[in-house]
Amino acid sequence: MSIWKKVALGSTAVLAAMSLAACSNGKSDSSSSSSSNQNTKLNLWVDTNQVSYYKKIASDFTKSHKNISVRVTQSPTGSANAKSDVGKDPSKAADVFEAPNDQLGQLADSGYINPLSPKDSNNIKSNYIDVAAKGVTWKGKIYAYPYAQQAQTIYYNKSKLSASDVKDWKTLTSKGVVATDFTNAYVMWPVFFSAGTKLYGDSGEDLKGSTFNSAKGVNALKWFAEQKNNKGVMQTSNALNQLKKGNAQAILDGPWNAANIKKILGKNFAVAKYPMINVGGKNVQMQAFLGIEGFAVNAHTKSPKAASQLAAFITDKKSQLIAHKEAGQIPVLKEAVNDPVIKNDPVADAVIEMSKPGNSVLMPKLPQMSVFWNDVPPLINGAYDGKVKPDQYKAQLDKLAKHSSKK
Numbered sequence: 001m002s003i004w005k006k007v008a009l010g011s012t013a014v015l016a017a018m019s020l021a022a023c024s025n026g027k028s029d030s031s032s033s034s035s036s037n038q039n040t041k042l043n044l045w046v047d048t049n050q051v052s053y054y055k056k057i058a059s060d061f062t063k064s065h066k067n068i069s070v071r072v073t074q075s076p077t078g079s080a081n082a083k084s085d086v087g088k089d090p091s092k093a094a095d096v097f098e099a100p101n102d103q104l105g106q107l108a109d110s111g112y113i114n115p116l117s118p119k120d121s122n123n124i125k126s127n128y129i130d131v132a133a134k135g136v137t138w139k140g141k142i143y144a145y146p147y148a149q150q151a152q153t154i155y156y157n158k159s160k161l162s163a164s165d166v167k168d169w170k171t172l173t174s175k176g177v178v179a180t181d182f183t184n185a186y187v188m189w190p191v192f193f194s195a196g197t198k199l200y201g202d203s204g205e206d207l208k209g210s211t212f213n214s215a216k217g218v219n220a221l222k223w224f225a226e227q228k229n230n231k232g233v234m235q236t237s238n239a240l241n242q243l244k245k246g247n248a249q250a251i252l253d254g255p256w257n258a259a260n261i262k263k264i265l266g267k268n269f270a271v272a273k274y275p276m277i278n279v280g281g282k283n284v285q286m287q288a289f290l291g292i293e294g295f296a297v298n299a300h301t302k303s304p305k306a307a308s309q310l311a312a313f314i315t316d317k318k319s320q321l322i323a324h325k326e327a328g329q330i331p332v333l334k335e336a337v338n339d340p341v342i343k344n345d346p347v348a349d350a351v352i353e354m355s356k357p358g359n360s361v362l363m364p365k366l367p368q369m370s371v372f373w374n375d376v377p378p379l380i381n382g383a384y385d386g387k388v389k390p391d392q393y394k395a396q397l398d399k400l401a402k403h404s405s406k407k
Contacts, residue, residue: 040068040306044314045075045085045094053326054314061313068306079293083370086112086298095301096311099144101135101292105205106367108138113296114304115141120312131355131362132332135292138365139205144294147315148329151354152187152288153347154178155261156250157243158270166270169277169286172250173232179239179248182224182384185376187252190287193361195220195279199372204364207405213397219280221383221393228384235384240264258328258347271350273359290360292332324348372404 046054051074058070075098076085082099083106090112099107107113115121121142125133132146156166161176172178182188192199196216201209212220227233236242239251244264252274253261262269274286295311297304313319320336323329330351331337342348354360363369379396382388388396 040303042068042070042096042301042303042307042310043094044070044072044310045079045082045097046072047079047098048074050098050323050327053322057314057319057322058310060318061310065306065309068303068310070310082296083107083110083112090298090300093298093300095298095303095307096295096314097298099294099296100363101144101146101294102363102365102369104136104138104143104294104296105365106370107296108141108143109367112299113143114299115143116145116297117308120145120308123312127334128332129334129337131290132292135290135362136294144296145311145315146292146294146332147320147323148293149332149351149355150254150256150291150293150330151351151360152252152254152274153271153350153354154250154274155243155253155258155265155269155271157265157268159268160249161270163270163272166250166272167275168283169275172275173230175232176249177232177234177247178250178252179234179236179242180252181237181239182227182235183237183377183381185373185380186289188224188380189376190289190361191223191277191279192217192220193287194277194284195223196284199361200364200366200368204362205366207366207368207407210401210405213394213401216280217397218393221380221388221397222390223277223279224380224383225386225390228386255328255330255347255351271347273350273353285359287358288354288360289363290355291363293329368404368406371406375400375403 044054044058051072055072058072062068062070075082079098080100082097083103086093086097086107087110124136124142124146128146132149133142136142136144136146154166161172165171165175180187192212197212197214197220199210199212200206234242234248239248239253240257240260242248243251243261274288276283277286295315297307297311301307317333317336320329320331320333321339321341324331324342328347330348331342336342337352379388379400383393
């Protein structure tokens with residue numbers, strides 16, 4: 001399962017033990033510190049379904065780094081909760097751990113991770129797609145080794161819906177049923193982007209740059225409310241099951257579920273970028289969040305050089321292609337993106353199309369994102385099910401803006 005999917009399904013945990021972090025803020029860049037590789041033991045945290053193939057990748061790493069051993073284990077509560085798992089006791093956390101880019105700001109400001117070395121930073125800037133480098137950059141410095149890009153797309157049964165049908169929400173929902181979840185902030189918030197609003201400004205780092213508490217934000221909430229009476233829209237917390245039962249002909253989902261959807265739809269499997277939607281009287285592109293998954297080096301590791309070497313290795317071209325083969329991850333290294341395997345993958349093609357400007361917005365990295373994830377679901381679902389009334393929209397958006405911009 002994807003980092004982002006898990007963020008959406010469960011509210012991001014509140015970061016604990018903040019006082020543990022301050023001591024590490026002044027440390028040098030992770031790769032530049034001296035470290036002996038003699039009999040070095042490293043611990044790598046990944047998500048449960050990734051353990052098996054990262055063990056193989058780690059084994060390849062140790063063959064070329066014979067004095068380093070790597071223990072691959074699952075993240076305590078999943079990479080979606082990286083900052084809280086590491087924050088419980090950084091000295092006992094993994095040397096290298098997986099983290100979504102929206103947590104990098106808090107991880108960095110808390111002193112749990114350090115910037116990468118100039119060499120590794122320059123490599124990422126030069127050889128990875130621009131949005132990946134941007135996604136792991138916080139306050140002008142790169143803090144993680146990116147390995148995958150994730151943006152949701154629309155999956156559909158092509159025996160029931162045509163490629164033309166799914167290009168527009170109105171056509172899609174008049175000819176079939178799309179299953180989605182209005183309690184899922186990760187899936188639904190980007191309608192606000194379609195409506196013309198910003199979340200933490202253009203950079204995603206501007207605490208006062210949000211514009212969703214506006215007439216355009218109200219238009220987004222009106223769109224959610226309209227879907228309640230749209231017979232072609234199904235509210236569900238398990239869209240995959242509704243697709244399997246045939247109750248829905250399309251779902252909004254990410255590349256992490258592509259393999260499962262292919263099993264359900266078989267020869268009728270199809271995927272495309274998001275459709276156009278009508279918000280505020282205008283036909284606009286339905287947008288998605290763009291997430292960058294990466295690996296960060298624990299600032300408290302006793303072997304920063306070895307840990308950085310491991311993080312770089314498990315995000316190289318071969319490793320990214322393995323992650324694609326085993327779990328449908330979409331690469332971010334330019335060489336991997338241009339590999340024939342990726343070029344010929346319709347899911348990768350749709351995700352890469354959705355990652356373009358105007359189709360998606362990079363996940364902000366401000367620490368306040370943890371507050372945002374908790375506050376948004378009741379508002380969107382409240383507008384959808386009518387518990388939040390139209391005359392309350394602006395006040396509720398003002399409340400969200402105030403709470404999510406507190407320092």
